[in-house]
Amino acid sequence: MLIYEYLPHELVRLGVVSRAAGLDGRRVAAQVRLAQGRVGSARVLPAEPHHLSELFIAELRRLQWERIACLIEKERMTVYTPSHDRRAVRYEQQRLQRLVVDVAAAERSGGAAPEISRHRVYRIDARPAAGSRQDMPAPTVHLMAASPGEAAERAWAVHGRDGGLYRRGGGYRIASVEQALPEPGELF
Structure with a gap:
């Protein structure tokens, strides 16, 4: 049974968090503006046949950049530090819990051995x-x-x-x- 190590929304979250690490509020604000622009550009593209689309990815990135910008302002961080971001830590814990649950379910099903794929x-x-x-x-x-x-x-x-x-x-x-x-x- 195939189990995904990362789901698309997890890839977006982790990607934004890793790119934001070490950025100050001004640089994060610039990334927020870029992410908002990408959403605007993605909205004018033809609709895609699947939920996973350019617009979906752009919206997820925008939400994460905006969340990080708010956190930096609220916590008065000089630079963004992922280990001080409780929500980012919780996201990773949830991903790992999902993996454990998926592997356990696959093992209980008695089918093929679980295969974690990247x-x-x-x-x-x-x-x-x-x-x-x-x-x-x-x-x-x-x-x-x-x-x-x-x-x-x-x-x-x-x-x-x-x-x-x-x-x-x-x-x-x-x-x-x-x-x-x-x-x-x-x-x-």
């Missing part, structure tokens, strides 16, 4: 295939997978069938697969 979130962009209609926006999807190749395979398996997202309007082909979470240099 999946990432990938952004899969498509573009119209040659000779197809160009009037529809090219679809973007976000999926959790262990590798870029697996992400592309899963996107095609879900959306490449007849009537699927990639088959509408004459067809699309996968143009790029990029790691969205964690961002390069974050966590692992």
Whole structure:
């Protein structure tokens, strides 16, 4: 049984906390403004077919940056220190508890041995295939997978069938697969 070491919202939280470490209030405020701008940009993008989307990720990041900015102001921190952030510590404890519960449930089920996997979130962009209609926006999807190749395979398996997202309007082909979470240099 596959168990995710990190879920998408956990990747966002941990990524923001790790990037905020050592930043002062002014730099955190700048990150808040950037995160708010990303949310605005994500809102004008075409809607994605899954809950996990560019907008979802941008909103989660914005909320974490705003939370950290409020904490710095409230606690009058000179710089943000994750070990002094009770909520960040609690988030990590909750993640570890989730892992323990998931592993115990998998072991009780009697199926395959539990496998803890470090999946990432990938952004899969498509573009119209040659000779197809160009009037529809090219679809973007976000999926959790262990590798870029697996992400592309899963996107095609879900959306490449007849009537699927990639088959509408004459067809699309996968143009790029990029790691969205964690961002390069974050966590692992």
